Amino acid sequence: MQYMENLTDRQAAEAVRARLDWKYALGLRLDDAGFDHSVLSEFRQWLLRGAKEGLLLERTGLTRPWTAGIKKR
Secondary structure: OOOOOOOOHHHHHHHHHHOHHHHHHHOOOOOOOOOOOHHHHHHHHHHHHOOOHHHHHHHHOOOHHHHOOOOOO
């Protein structure tokens, strides 16, 4: 979502706090307080250290267009 809307980490964290569509997409309660923007950077580093970025894409279904032959990599 952050990438699709071309948002900085600060803007994405604010969207989680303020926008209903983001809360819904992330499965958060309406009164969820959100998180500090630094969490996004820390999460990306954690994914890269453990080579888990592929797992994230698989679990979210973001690789389906490629595995279904719809898009070329």
